[in-house]
Amino acid sequence: MSRGNARRFGLCHHVLPLLSFVLLCGGAQAQTVDYGALEQLFGESVTTSATGQPQRVTEVPAAMEIVTADRIRRSGAIDIPGVLKQVPGVDVMQWTTNNSDVSVRGYDQAFSSRLLVLVDGRQVYADHYGYTPWEAVPVELNAIRQIEVVKGPNTALFGANAVSGVINIITYNPLYEDVDAISVTGGTQGTIHGSAVTTFQGSGRWAVRIAGGADLDDDFSTFTPISTGAFPRRQNSRAEINLNGMVQLNDHTQFALEATHSQTATNRFDVSYSLSRDVHFTSSLKGQLNADTDFGLIQAVAYTNWIAQDTVNSLGIPFDFDDQSTVVQFQDLLRLNADHVVRAAFEFRHNEVNTTPARGARIFYDTPSFSGMWNWTISPSLSWTNAVRFDFLELGRSGPLVPGYPFRNSDWDRTISEWGFNSGLVWKASDADTVRLLVSRGIELPSLSLLGSFVIASPLFNSTGNPRLNAAAVMNYEADWDRQIDAIGAFLRTAFFYQRTTNVISLDGAFFPGPPLYALPGNIGDSDAVGGEISLNGTLDEVWHWGASYRLETVKDKFVPASQNGALFTDYQHVTPKHQLKANLGWERGAWEADVAAYYQSATRGLVATVTGTGLIPVQDYFNTDARIGYRINKSLTLSVSGQNLVQSRQIQTSGPPVERRIFVNLGASF
Amino acid sequence: MRTILLSRAAAIFALGLTAAIPARAANDVSLADLKAATRSLGFLQNLPHTGTVGVGIVYLPGVPASKALAQQTADRLRSLPGPNNAAFKPDLISIHELAGRTAGLAALYLLPGSTGSGIADVARREHLLVMSNDPACLDQRCCMLMVRDTGRVEIVLDSALADSAGVSFSSVFAMMVKHR
Numbered sequence: 049m050s051r052g053n054a055r056r057f058g059l060c061h062h063v064l065p066l067l068s069f070v071l072l073c074g075g076a077q078a079q080t081v082d083y084g085a086l087e088q089l090f091g092e093s094v095t096t097s098a099t100g101q102p103q104r105v106t107e108v109p110a111a112m113e114i115v116t117a118d119r120i121r122r123s124g125a126i127d128i129p130g131v132l133k134q135v136p137g138v139d140v141m142q143w144t145t146n147n148s149d150v151s152v153r154g155y156d157q158a159f160s161s162r163l164l165v166l167v168d169g170r171q172v173y174a175d176h177y178g179y180t181p182w183e184a185v186p187v188e189l190n191a192i193r194q195i196e197v198v199k200g201p202n203t204a205l206f207g208a209n210a211v212s213g214v215i216n217i218i219t220y221n222p223l224y225e226d227v228d229a230i231s232v233t234g235g236t237q238g239t240i241h242g243s244a245v246t247t248f249q250g251s252g253r254w255a256v257r258i259a260g261g262a263d264l265d266d267d268f269s270t271f272t273p274i275s276t277g278a279f280p281r282r283q284n285s286r287a288e289i290n291l292n293g294m295v296q297l298n299d300h301t302q303f304a305l306e307a308t309h310s311q312t313a314t315n316r317f318d319v320s321y322s323l324s325r326d327v328h329f330t331s332s333l334k335g336q337l338n339a340d341t342d343f344g345l346i347q348a349v350a351y352t353n354w355i356a357q358d359t360v361n362s363l364g365i366p367f368d369f370d371d372q373s374t375v376v377q378f379q380d381l382l383r384l385n386a387d388h389v390v391r392a393a394f395e396f397r398h399n400e401v402n403t404t405p406a407r408g409a410r411i412f413y414d415t416p417s418f419s420g421m422w423n424w425t426i427s428p429s430l431s432w433t434n435a436v437r438f439d440f441l442e443l444g445r446s447g448p449l450v451p452g453y454p455f456r457n458s459d460w461d462r463t464i465s466e467w468g469f470n471s472g473l474v475w476k477a478s479d480a481d482t483v484r485l486l487v488s489r490g491i492e493l494p495s496l497s498l499l500g501s502f503v504i505a506s507p508l509f510n511s512t513g514n515p516r517l518n519a520a521a522v523m524n525y526e527a528d529w530d531r532q533i534d535a536i537g538a539f540l541r542t543a544f545f546y547q548r549t550t551n552v553i554s555l556d557g558a559f560f561p562g563p564p565l566y567a568l569p570g571n572i573g574d575s576d577a578v579g580g581e582i583s584l585n586g587t588l589d590e591v592w593h594w595g596a597s598y599r600l601e602t603v604k605d606k607f608v609p610a611s612q613n614g615a616l617f618t619d620y621q622h623v624t625p626k627h628q629l630k631a632n633l634g635w636e637r638g639a640w641e642a643d644v645a646a647y648y649q650s651a652t653r654g655l656v657a658t659v660t661g662t663g664l665i666p667v668q669d670y671f672n673t674d675a676r677i678g679y680r681i682n683k684s685l686t687l688s689v690s691g692q693n694l695v696q697s698r699q700i701q702t703s704g705p706p707v708e709r710r711i712f713v714n715l716g717a718s719f
Numbered sequence: 720m721r722t723i724l725l726s727r728a729a730a731i732f733a734l735g736l737t738a739a740i741p742a743r744a745a746n747d748v749s750l751a752d753l754k755a756a757t758r759s760l761g762f763l764q765n766l767p768h769t770g771t772v773g774v775g776i777v778y779l780p781g782v783p784a785s786k787a788l789a790q791q792t793a794d795r796l797r798s799l800p801g802p803n804n805a806a807f808k809p810d811l812i813s814i815h816e817l818a819g820r821t822a823g824l825a826a827l828y829l830l831p832g833s834t835g836s837g838i839a840d841v842a843r844r845e846h847l848l849v850m851s852n853d854p855a856c857l858d859q860r861c862c863m864l865m866v867r868d869t870g871r872v873e874i875v876l877d878s879a880l881a882d883s884a885g886v887s888f889s890s891v892f893a894m895m896v897k898h899r
Contacts (some may be wrong), residue, residue, distance in 0.1 A: 081891055089758040090872045094895070102891050253802070345890045383890065386878050388897030428897060479871070534870070 079535060080294075080302055080338045081223050083193055097196040099433050099470075100205050100391045100423050101381060104478045109433040109472025109484060111199040111528055111543050111581075113137070116222025120189055121636060122643045123675030124690025126233055126241050126263075126712060128195070128217070129182050134645040134674065136583045136597030136630055137199055143317035143704040144282045145237055145265045146183040147326075152199050152213030153545070154601050154624030157655065159319045160554075162212035162492055162522075164202075168219055168306070170334050173209055174355050176371035176401040177486065178495030181357070184328040186288040186308035188231040188243045190716075191219045191259040200545065201430040201490025202526045203468030204254025204419060204435035207395065211490035211522040211549075222255035223294040223302070228719040235712035238266035238283070238682040253296045254360040260289035267315050270698050270706040275656035276667075277322040281315040281705075297349055300341065306334040306351075317704050319555055319617060320655045322362035329356040344382030362657075366405055373399040391421035391435075401496045405501040411460065411496050411513070415439055423652045427478040436469040439491070443499065443515065450505040453512070454560035454568075460500065466491045492520040494553050497570040511567040514558060518571050520551045538586030549579040554618040556661055557611055573607035575620050594634050599628040614655050614664040622653035622664055646673045654703025670701055688714045747831050748788060751796055751868035752852040756828065759866050759874060761802035763848055763894035766825060771808040772801050773824040777833045780813040782849055788830055814838075821845045827862075829853065834861040839880060846885040857899060 081102050086094040090104050098108035105114050113135050114355065125131045129148035139156040142148045149160040161178035164171065165185070172185045198214040206214055214335040220227045226247045233241035243261035263286040272281070288310035295303045316326040334351035357369040379393040419437035426432055442700045445460035445631035470488040477483055500513030526545040533540055557570025579601030587593045605612070605621040614622060627650035634643040648671045653664040672695045677689035692710040693699055700706045733861065766772060774796060778789035793809035801807045812820045814833050818841060821827070829838070829851035838861045842849045849862040854875075856862035863881040866874050874896040 085761055086891070086895065089755060089761075090895070091868070102895055129885065340890045345894075381890075381894075384896050389894055429758075532871075642787065 066149070080221060080223075080304070082221065084221075084225050086157075093194060095194075095196050095216075097198055097205075098202070098215060098472075099423060099435060100393070101380065101389055101421070101423055106482065106530070107431075107474060109431070109470070109474050109486060110202065110528065111137075111484070111541075111545075113197040113199070113487070115195040120192055120195065122641065122678070124643065124674060124688065124712070125189070125238070126235075126693070126714075127182065128185065128187075128189070130674075130692065131189070131195065132215070133342065134630065134632060135197055135362075136595075137581050137599055137628075138197060139625075139628070141702045141704075142707050143702060144281065144284070144315040144323075145239070145267050145710075146263070146286065146312075147314050147316045148182055149317075150180070150182070150215070150473070152197065152548070153576075153579060153581075153599070154603055155549075155620045157620075157623060158317045158321055161209065161495065163215060164206055164208075164210035164214045165217070166272065167217045169336075169349065170306070170351050171353065171375070174357070175363075175373055175399050175493075176355065176369050176496045176501065177357065178493075178498070180207070181312070181314075181326075181328050181330075181355075181386055181492065181641075183284070183286050184288075184310045184312045184330050184355075185217075186289075186290045186310040186330065186332070187219060188245055188259045188261045188290075189228065190231055190243055190245045190718075191257065191290075193218045193220045193225070199543070200486065200526060200547075201468065201522050202470060202489070203490040204421070204437045206471040207397075207417060207437065208439060208466070208468075208491045208493040208519070211492045211520070213224060219292065220257065221294065222246075222249065222257035222292055223252075223296065223600060225598040226255075227257065229717065231714060231716040232444070233712050233714040236710050237268060237708065239710070239712060240264045241712075250300070253293050257292045258289070259292075260287075262287040262573040268698075268705055268708045269710065270708055272323060272705045273656065273660070274703060275321065276317070276438070277324075279315075279323045279360075279362045280327065281323065282313070282325065282631060284312075284314050286312045286314075286322040295694045301337070301339040302334040304334075304338075306332070306448065308332045316358065316359070318361055320361065321617075321655050321703065323704075324359050324361040330354065344380045347377070347379045347381070349375070349377040358709050365504070368404050369399075369401055369497070369501065371399070371401040371496070372635045373397065388427045389421075389423040391419075393417075393418070393419045399496060401501045403447065403501050406450050406505050409445060409449070409503075411443075411445050411499055411501045413441050413443045413496075413499075415429070415441045429702055431474045432473045433470070433474075435471075435685055436467065440465050441493065445500060445515070450503060452505070452510075452562070452564045453503075454562070454566050455500070455512075455515060462515065464493070464519055466493075466519050466521070480532040480534070482528075483528040484530075484645060484673070486524070486526040486527070486528070488524045488526075490522045490524070491552065492522065492549075494569065495521065497517065498553060498555065506563075509567075510562075510564050511556075512571060514568040517553060517569055518551045520549055520553050520571070523548045523550075529640065533569070533586075536586060538584050539581045541581070541585075543581040544582075545577075545579055549575040549577075549620075552605075552607065552620075554588055554607075554611055554616055556616040557608070572611040572616070572618065573605065575603060575605045575607075577601060577603045577620075577624070581667070591637055592633070594631075594633045597629070600626065601628075614653070614662050616661045617655070619630050619653075619655055619662075619664065623655065625649040625652050625669075641678045641680075642676070643677040644673055646662075646671070651699075658705045665703055667700060667703060671695060672699060672701075684717050684719055686714075686716045686718075690714065732755075739784055748792055749868065750795060752866065754790065754799060755868045755872050755874070756850055756852070756866040757796070757799050757807065758800070758863075759864065759888075759892070760826060760848075760849070762889045763802070763825070764887050764889065766802055766805070770805055772805045772826075773808045773810060775810050775812040775821060775824045776830045777812050777814050777817060777827055778834045779830070779833050780815055782832075785833065786829055786852045792828065792830065803817075813889075817841050821847060826850060829856055831855075834859045838862070839884075842880070842884045842886075848881075848884075851852055867881070873897070 158181040421435035583597035584593035676690035
């Protein structure tokens with residue numbers, strides 16, 4: 049495995065000219081969004097993840113959930129999927145102790161590709177294989193200010209793969225927030241978890257936050273179904289470190305530098321629904337410049353992600369991907385007058401990965417993108433936001449071809465042009481009522497792997513990517529109604545949505561007749577979803593907080609005959625639960641706090657590996673709970689006991705191995 | 720004699736009326752209103768990072784309730800954390816003495832009912848932020864920032880008046896508040 053691809057990194061080359069420009073602009077006060085100060089001012093969470101414009105969460109033109117730092121802490125979870133499991137409308141499939149796939153509004157699957165995940169705006173979704181390796185996301189729970197969950201497509205702001213939703217993990221800004229915390233956890237399944245975050249602030253002009261953590265666990269000891277292969281589950285491990293520095297260059301300009309590294313070893317459920325052994329090395333380097341100028345809020349960002357993924361699948365075939373993606377973004381957000389805010393942005397993305405297991409060639413693309421947003425405050429109670437983005441992906445391949453390969457390098461010389469949009473009308477019908485009407489189009493790109501970076505050439509079986517794949521498109525139509533119910537101190541949220549996915553991408557939807565015969569990915573048809581969500585959250589006497597949510601959703605796949613009923617690795621109709629219920633209750637008094645979260649999901653079917661591809665097996669409905677009890681020993685120290693899947697010692701929740709009850713004891717200190 | 724008594728009664732009634740209206744409004748500055756106002760100050764440009772931030776609390780002379788509320792507001796302001804690392808230094812100012820009492824101030828806080836046409840002129844001349852929790856001050860163009868917390872924080876910025884006084888906020892703040 050090669051890890052020497054840092055040579056192509058050109059952060060300084062991209063950032064320095066932008067820095068010079070912004071410093072010359074002159075103008076007003078800083079800067080990046082001070083989430084803490086704005087949340088304190090408005091008494092509610094603030095986000096930029098809906099439109100790019102800072103907004104109160106109750107005013108955004110999107111269906112959105114924000115998980116605050118306090119809710120993360122009180123969830124008792126030790127990883128991000130464990131937190132997300134408790135969020136209304138979010139689907140989490142847990143395959144092993146530290147391998148989960150997450151989606152929004154159903155459509156979850158192994159290597160879930162429809163949910164874009166970012167940390168402070170930097171993509172941690174892995175383009176080379178179209179998934180998020182959650183265990184390798186280099187962030188500690190103690191360093192997270194809030195997790196923003198956008199439901200529905202948001203390609204217009206974030207680009208491709210923000211189709212079922214977006215999760216933007218916002219960490220504390222070291223310049224504004226001095227976070228120092230240590231946490232040690234031990235638990236069942238041999239779980240050991242340590243985490244530390246510390247911040248150094250220098251006279252208000254600079255600050256650095258360093259965070260790191262390490263985990264070990266022995267995984268579940270439940271039986272593994274025959275379909276998952278004979279691969280034994282081994283110890284999972286994770287270690288990560290990240291550094292965030294921020295400098296106040298002058299009263300109106302800030303520069304931020306972020307460097308991260310993580311390495312993990314995981315028992316993973318792979319795209320063929322078999323257990324595999326996955327090792328990830330990820331690194332990133334990011335520079336960001338923010339300036340508050342006479343020409344608006346200017347943001348320039350450049351970052352590179354390196355992901356080395358070494359996988360041995362259930363048949364013992366090794367796949368070694370070395371992916372490098374570099375992104376340069378430039379954005380101006382400008383308030384034209386009292387009623388109009390506009391955003392103009394340009395992005396350039398270069399992404400490349402080697403072929404594997406037949407090595408020696410590279411698949412790559414360059415994508416210039418242009419996007420814009422216009423927010424019009426039509427009246428004090430009515431606003432309309434429109435955003436659009438155009439992507440021009442220029443695909444390419446270089447390097448040798450294996451004998452009998454069905455394509456030439458010139459087959460990759462093509463441009464995939466796509467566009468996405470978001471349009472949202474927000475009507476504040478009364479002091480208590482808000483109505484949103486939303487229409488959006490999102491784009492799911494084929495991963496580099498599906499475009500040709502996996503090449504299996506053998507006497508028995510041949511398979512590779514397909515350079516002729518098209519992007520999938522998701523249209524979402526939605527009507528939401530929120531109501532503040534003061535009489536019971538509660539907030540009601542409802543959403544009704546219809547979603548149509550066209551050109552669904554599947555791992556195995558086409559073939560080249562040969563000889564030799566090659567199995568290829570393909571676009572296998574369309575899928576429709578219709579559903580509704582309702583949630584009610586409230587507090588009582590500042591002692592209790594409570595919430596309940598219900599989602600009803602029906603999915604209808606319209607796939608080509610060969611791909612129906614989960615035959616070829618993709619099925620949304622049968623794996624999406626029709627009913628999903630979640631509830632939570634929290635209490636605190638003095639030094640004590642207690643929380644319980646319950647979730648129910650109706651019966652589904654799950655994909656399993658078969659000799660010819662995949663098939664479906666029944667997965668019964670299930671109910672389970674997570675809980676946490678915490679005691680503040682003193683101002684700094686907190687001792688807590690938390691648990692997951694508490695109702696049963698072991699439970700089948702997916703088509704993979706059953707999950708087990710987990711218990712954690714945590715000692716946390718914050719200074 | 721009867722005429723004198725009637726005149727005195729009328730005078731007492733009139734005085735009571737003038738006092739009662741602002742007194743009822745004057746009760747309306749809550750701690751939540753004040754917190755939201757002081758937090759908004761943190762987004763004002765060119766505010767001192769350290770030391771003190773002078774805030775003039777403008778009250779109606781001759782209305783005891785207004786003066787008492789001004790004193791209470793000043794006391795509360797001293798106890799609240801200032802923007803950045805600065806502390807608040809409140810100063811009680813009668814609305815009639817406003818013209819000569821603004822030296823060293825960064826902002827004026829108008830108590831409800833403390834409105835007057837000359838306030839905007841003072842703000843423009845002295846480049847002062849004028850804020851209040853009284854929506855009427857926006858209608859009367861006496862203040863450029865109305866901040867109140869009635870369970871939901873409401874902030875309205877009179878951009879034209881702010882511009883004419885040379886008062887500006889960070890772009891992030893300006894994008895998140897209502898404008899008129």
